[in-house]
Amino acid sequence: MRRSVDEHLDVVLGRVRALPPFEQPLMEALGLVLCEDVVSGVSLPGFDNSAMDGYAVQAADLAGASQDEPITLPVVGEIAAGRSEPIVVTTGTCVRIMTGAPMPRGADSVVPVEWTDGGAVQVRIAQQPALGASVRRFGEDLKAGDKVLDADTVLGPRQVAVLAAVGRARVKVRPRPRVVVVSTGAELREPGTRLGDGQIYDSNSYTLAAAARQAGAVVYRVGIVDDDPKKIMDTLSDQLVRADLVITSGGVSKGVYDVVKEVLTKLGTIDFPEVAMQPGKPQGFGVMGDDEVPIFTLPGNPVSAYVSFEVFVRPALRKLMGQMPYRRTPVQGISLDGFGSPAGRRQFVRAAATSGDEGWMASTVGGHGSHLLGGLSRSNALIVVPEDVTAVRAGEQVELWLLDEETG
Ligand SMILES: Nc1nc2c(c(=O)[nH]1)N[C@H]1C(S)=C(S)[C@@H](COP(=O)(O)OP(=O)(O)OC[C@H]3O[C@@H](n4cnc5c(N)ncnc54)[C@H](O)[C@@H]3O)O[C@H]1N2
Numbered sequence: 436m437r438r439s440v441d442e443h444l445d446v447v448l449g450r451v452r453a454l455p456p457f458e459q460p461l462m463e464a465l466g467l468v469l470c471e472d473v474v475s476g477v478s479l480p481g482f483d484n485s486a487m488d489g490y491a492v493q494a495a496d497l498a499g500a501s502q503d504e505p506i507t508l509p510v511v512g513e514i515a516a517g518r519s520e521p522i523v524v525t526t527g528t529c530v531r532i533m534t535g536a537p538m539p540r541g542a543d544s545v546v547p548v549e550w551t552d553g554g555a556v557q558v559r560i561a562q563q564p565a566l567g568a569s570v571r572r573f574g575e576d577l578k579a580g581d582k583v584l585d586a587d588t589v590l591g592p593r594q595v596a597v598l599a600a601v602g603r604a605r606v607k608v609r610p611r612p613r614v615v616v617v618s619t620g621a622e623l624r625e626p627g628t629r630l631g632d633g634q635i636y637d638s639n640s641y642t643l644a645a646a647a648r649q650a651g652a653v654v655y656r657v658g659i660v661d662d663d664p665k666k667i668m669d670t671l672s673d674q675l676v677r678a679d680l681v682i683t684s685g686g687v688s689k690g691v692y693d694v695v696k697e698v699l700t701k702l703g704t705i706d707f708p709e710v711a712m713q714p715g716k717p718q719g720f721g722v723m724g725d726d727e728v729p730i731f732t733l734p735g736n737p738v739s740a741y742v743s744f745e746v747f748v749r750p751a752l753r754k755l756m757g758q759m760p761y762r763r764t765p766v767q768g769i770s771l772d773g774f775g776s777p778a779g780r781r782q783f784v785r786a787a788a789t790s791g792d793e794g795w796m797a798s799t800v801g802g803h804g805s806h807l808l809g810g811l812s813r814s815n816a817l818i819v820v821p822e823d824v825t826a827v828r829a830g831e832q833v834e835l836w837l838l839d840e841e842t843g
């Protein structure tokens with residue numbers, strides 16, 4: 436079976452459903468998609484209060500006040516933020532007040548302390564405030580009953596701010612997908628251990644776990660499973676209870692020990708198409724278990740696994756989280772290098788992109804080989820070369836995916 440990249444992505448997105456909404460404490464909701472319209476139960480500010488440390492006054496009492504001819508008023512009390520003293524400012528008096536403290540009855544304006552001598556018993560004031568100056572009015576920000584956030588908003592720090600300010604401790608959001616990551620391969624060893632002959636460190640489970648976490652998932656990195664059909668099946672079956680999505684790497688091409696494909700094909704719910712792309716040709720996608728948990732079996736070559744994540748898994752995670760758009764939004768840029776591209780396959784070329792006066796410029800890094808992680812680590816973009824293009828010339832316009840842009 437041979438598929439285009441778009442066909443395979445359509446199959447994936449057609450299968451993955453957004454997770455049902457869940458009430459979460461505010462900090463857990465950061466970065467998630469709100470699933471309710473939030474209406475404020477309170478007004479903000481909740482009471483008239485002072486915007487300055489100074490003196491609450493009746494502005495009319497200070498007509499004509501100046502540096503040369505200050506006006507002295509008796510200070511009849513003091514109100515700090517968080518207090519509500521039953522003090523009244525009558526004509527010809529004032530009250531010392533702090534920023535955020537409720538305005539005392541009778542006062543209509545606040546004189547900042549900088550315009551005064553700072554007196555505690557009486558105060559010399561050298562300027563008349565405008566009527567209402569430095570008073571923050573009840574409900575001027577928002578009123579009880581106002582809608583403060585729309586459903587489908589992605590909650591960032593500024594949205595968390597308003598939710599807390601209106602007193603919401605929990606909100607309904609789409610939860611973080613739980614993603615299980617498994618590496619297969621008899622040659623793999625855990626970083627931090629000694630390598631024997633022919634062995635390599637498992638980088639894919641780290642790459643994929645890191646990418647999934649950065650995309651918003653809660654990740655369970657199971658690590659390495661041997662190329663043993665029973666161990667692979669047992670591990671996957673055990674892990675399904677805590678997974679909204681499973682990612683494996685390795686064992687999906689044509690080798691004698693490519694057992695992932697062999698064992699999972701038997702389930703009949705997972706397809707193993709060849710996708711017209713480079714890197715990332717051998718792909719597997721389907722569902723497993725009674726809950727039909729989506730599973731991606733990505734190719735073992737490290738760059739292929741990462742690019743496959745970007746092309747197929749990331750959009751699936753965004754759909755689980757209800758985060759539009761699911762697909763990356765490309766930007767246009769100039770390729771500073773020329774290179775060839777295979778006919779009939781979409782190529783994803785590692786590149787270092789910078790933005791300047793003339794827009795985005797991208798240089799290719801490393802070679803094309805799917806094992807070359809050094810180049811991948813120096814890249815921050817992929818140049819996406821369409822299927823029908825067989826050569827890109829230096830200076831030509833290309834499509835770029837900016838990998839470090841959260842939603843790009
Ligand atoms: N005869 C053919 N051979 C291969 C084909 C093909 O069409 N015909 N396709 C090649 C392509 S393209 C890819 S991509 C790989 C995919 O292979 P598998 O998914 O079966 O992966 P493995 O064989 O297990 O490993 C491939 C390569 O990657 C290394 N690897 C695997 N897992 C990890 C890991 N967790 N961390 C780091 N490196 C890993 C593994 O040692 C191999 O070098 O197949 C080609 N072959």
Ligand code: MOO
Nearest residue numbers: 714715716739805
């Ligand atoms: O498709 Mo493989 O991913 O080209 O190395």
